[in-house]
Amino acid sequence: WVRxxxxxxxxxxxxxxxxxxxESLSYxxxxxxxxxxxxxxxxxxxxxxxxxxxxxxxxxYEMLPGIIKYAEEADARYDEEMQLVHATxxxxxxxxxxxxxxxxxxxxxxxxxxxxxxVARICEVTGCYPExxxxxxxRSKEMxxxxxxxxxxxxxECLYDVLEPDKKDDKVRPNQIYAVSLPYTxxxxxxxxxxxxxxxDELYAGCGLRSLAPEDPDYHGVYSxxxxxxxxxxxxxxxxxxLLGGFFTAYIKVYGHSAQTMERVKExxxxxxxxxxxxxxxxxxxxxxxx
Numbered sequence: 001w002v003r004x005x006x007x008x009x010x011x012x013x014x015x016x017x018x019x020x021x022x023e024s025l026s027y028x029x030x031x032x033x034x035x036x037x038x039x040x041x042x043x044x045x046x047x048x049x050x051x052x053x054x055x056x057x058x059x060x061y062e063m064l065p066g067i068i069k070y071a072e073e074a075d076a077r078y079d080e081e082m083q084l085v086h087a088t089x090x091x092x093x094x095x096x097x098x099x100x101x102x103x104x105x106x107x108x109x110x111x112x113x114x115x116x117x118x119v120a121r122i123c124e125v126t127g128c129y130p131e132x133x134x135x136x137x138x139r140s141k142e143m144x145x146x147x148x149x150x151x152x153x154x155x156x157e158c159l160y161d162v163l164e165p166d167k168k169d170d171k172v173r174p175n176q177i178y179a180v181s182l183p184y185t186x187x188x189x190x191x192x193x194x195x196x197x198x199x200x201d202e203l204y205a206g207c208g209l210r211s212l213a214p215e216d217p218d219y220h221g222v223y224s225x226x227x228x229x230x231x232x233x234x235x236x237x238x239x240x241x242x243l244l245g246g247f248f249t250a251y252i253k254v255y256g257h258s259a260q261t262m263e264r265v266k267e268x269x270x271x272x273x274x275x276x277x278x279x280x281x282x283x284x285x286x287x288x289x290x291x
Contacts, residue, residue, distance in 0.1 A: 002032035002070075006042035010049040011245060018054045025050060026059060029066030037087045038108045040074040041115035043067045048118040051125070060126050068129065071119045071136070074112055078139065079104075083146035084163075085112040103164035107175030109147055114182055116140035144186045147179065152191065158198040172213035174203050174243050180250035193254045199247060206271030208239035209247055210290040221291035237290035244272065 005028045013021040029043050047063045050056060077086045087108040120136035123129045151159045153168070159176040162169035177199050180192045187195070202213040212219050212235070220233035248265055255261040276282060 001035045002028045003036050003039040003042045005032065006046035007242075009046040011242065014046070014050045014053040018050065018056075021046075021050060022054075022056065022059055026062050029063040032066075038111050040070040041108075041111040043070050044115045044118040044122060045111070048121055051122075057125065060122050061128075064122065064126060064128055067119060067122065071115060074115065075139070082150075082163075083142040084109050084150075085143075103162055105162050105175070106147070106151055106159055106173075107161075107178055109143060110175070110178045110182065113140050113143035113147065113186075114184070116143065117184070144184065148186045151179075152187070156198070157194045159195060171216055171218070172198065172202050173211060174199060174209040174240070174247075177209070177243065177246045177250050180253060181246040189254065192250070196247075196250050196254050200251070204247065204268065205239040205288065205290055207244075207275050207284070207288045208241040209243035210237055210239045211235045212237045212290070214290065219290065222289050223287060224289075233290075234287075239288040239290050241272070241284050241286065241288065244269075 005024045009021040009025055013024075025043070025046055029047075032043075034040075043063060044067045047060055047067060051060055074085055078084075079086055082104060084104045085108070086103070087105055116136045117140040120133050120140065123133050123136065150163055153160050153170055156170060156172065158172060159179060160168045161171050161173045161175060176195050179186055180195055185192075199209065202215070203210045214221065214237070218236050220229075220237040223230055223233045223238045248268070251265060251268075252261060255264075272284065275284060279285070
């Protein structure tokens, strides 16, 4: 699966197991299974991250045809008026469409903005497609400006999760943490801090971030029961461990690397550390009850 392979690469594998990541990335760029609308953004992000981690420019050349193919696939859905890429699911989902999150999902838009930026960088470093570099760069700048303009929710002091032509979804979800944690700035420092505090206060659940705030009427705090009950909770309150990486990155970004900040981060990491000593020792579960 393309998106899963790429997520594994740029979240940890490029740094911890670069050779294995390289082999997987090279394969999926040509033979991978496309398992989500945000999938098209992932090869460029993962390839660029591998390059800045390892300096392996040869992988960029190997992956470039696939990267361009996926980028053009995404660009075919670019909405010139909204200056966003239309999507039928949010960043958290895969393999199936979800009409309730159709339109312009925040997490997905952030991923595509980063994709355009990284495609431009890859073309510049490799010397390939020089005539397209400014085009990819302008797309990224347009999207970042559009996200900054359209997604801020002043009432809740955080970011909307989904935009549609006739409404804005103000459910508090963790996708917004990527607007702070990723390596570009699309908001003022004050707004970045508000987002981080909102996520900490309403979504941080010890071993992960809740997929929906507990105060929401659609919140399901326990993942159990029959398939229908589990599906109802999966992205409606269940906490996901992998989201902590982006959360802590964002937290340190807005509060700095002071001893006091690092001590607070260590305290928030304690539940996860304790979890590593239980059950399947040395590993972390994919999901946790939001409660």
